[in-house]
Amino acid sequence: MTTNTTTKTTKRRSSIRLCAAAALTLAVSGAVHAQSSVTLYGVISTSLEYVSNSRGSHQFALANAGMMPPRFGLRGVENLGGGNKALFTLENGFNVTNGAMLGGGIFGRQAFVGLSNNRLGTVTFGRQYEEMTNSLWFATAANAFAGYGAHIGDNDNMFFTNRFNNAVRYASPTLDGFTVAGSYAFSNTTQFSNNNGFSGSLTYMNGPLKVGAAFTQINRRTNAAIPNLTSGAVDSTGWGFSSPFVTSPGGAGTNQQRIMGVGGTYDFGFFNVIADYTNVLYNYSDSSGLRLQNFEGSVYKFITPAFEMGLQYVYTVGNYSSGRGVHYNQVDLASHYLLSKRTELFLIGIYQRAAGPNAYAQIYTASPSSGKTQTLIEAGIMHKF
Numbered sequence: 001m002t003t004n005t006t007t008k009t010t011k012r013r014s015s016i017r018l019c020a021a022a023a024l025t026l027a028v029s030g031a032v033h034a035q036s037s038v039t040l041y042g043v044i045s046t047s048l049e050y051v052s053n054s055r056g057s058h059q060f061a062l063a064n065a066g067m068m069p070p071r072f073g074l075r076g077v078e079n080l081g082g083g084n085k086a087l088f089t090l091e092n093g094f095n096v097t098n099g100a101m102l103g104g105g106i107f108g109r110q111a112f113v114g115l116s117n118n119r120l121g122t123v124t125f126g127r128q129y130e131e132m133t134n135s136l137w138f139a140t141a142a143n144a145f146a147g148y149g150a151h152i153g154d155n156d157n158m159f160f161t162n163r164f165n166n167a168v169r170y171a172s173p174t175l176d177g178f179t180v181a182g183s184y185a186f187s188n189t190t191q192f193s194n195n196n197g198f199s200g201s202l203t204y205m206n207g208p209l210k211v212g213a214a215f216t217q218i219n220r221r222t223n224a225a226i227p228n229l230t231s232g233a234v235d236s237t238g239w240g241f242s243s244p245f246v247t248s249p250g251g252a253g254t255n256q257q258r259i260m261g262v263g264g265t266y267d268f269g270f271f272n273v274i275a276d277y278t279n280v281l282y283n284y285s286d287s288s289g290l291r292l293q294n295f296e297g298s299v300y301k302f303i304t305p306a307f308e309m310g311l312q313y314v315y316t317v318g319n320y321s322s323g324r325g326v327h328y329n330q331v332d333l334a335s336h337y338l339l340s341k342r343t344e345l346f347l348i349g350i351y352q353r354a355a356g357p358n359a360y361a362q363i364y365t366a367s368p369s370s371g372k373t374q375t376l377i378e379a380g381i382m383h384k385f
Contacts, residue, residue, distance in 0.1 A: 137160065
């Protein structure tokens, strides 16, 4: 009897230990799992589009995007403890109308990994936006409501057109509303400044007010030894999705682009205002240059909780070193109707007028106009996930 009782007690204790060990394992596993997350996100946007003058003719089309360029991505965060986190983002752009991949690679929009500390800030490595995009995106109506109402050719890169390859970026924690950020993009060649770039910013946010200042410089010089520079900071000879300024009047390419800008937004409660000023210098390989100045003022308001309207005005003035001047006036009127928090319908009209010798209108993503004016109207749907 004693032997049987002892044996049963030993077995019972062993079972209890096994159960406790299993419960502890599950608890630890659950805790580790809870500290790590990977999020799939994206935007799908398309529209019926009319362009009044596309190389001399009217154009009707089913267009990719219309509001935000379509993309999908993976965003991951791992809690390392002690206020430290590991993070990554992988993001791809695509064309809704034919399913084609955009951005020059499987993760052509963004691809970076890094570390974050609550007190020290965040450092990331990879293909990333420079600070005119990262830090001043909120200061233009194109990102708030105006769709393709970017400053002509997105010459100041506030509309997410260009990125830095081989980039190291640092962003400080927000202290009393202030955040500092900066990035450097390596040329990845033995010629350190041949296709490299750097950028910096300072932003301030306090309740309804958000303001910021940023600058970016991109250096690109070609030679016989490195003719294409495809592995450098920028991976195309023309910076700007459709910018008419990436070459000089004589056809020379851009050697250097310098951008600086300031902007802000204020929520008055019953309406919001946006204002910005940017200054862009193109230095061409034929020793000529172009300076562009963009001035924007915009206002938008939710008429009802589901219906939003916005009005944007942009004036751009440019002067070539030869003395030739160009001017652009652009007006954008937009309306949005929210079917849900993730899905909305939009109707946007953009009008642009150019002035100056040989100047022509060209709304962002549209083909050049054969004349001084161009109108773009689009009605579409956008879904976020």
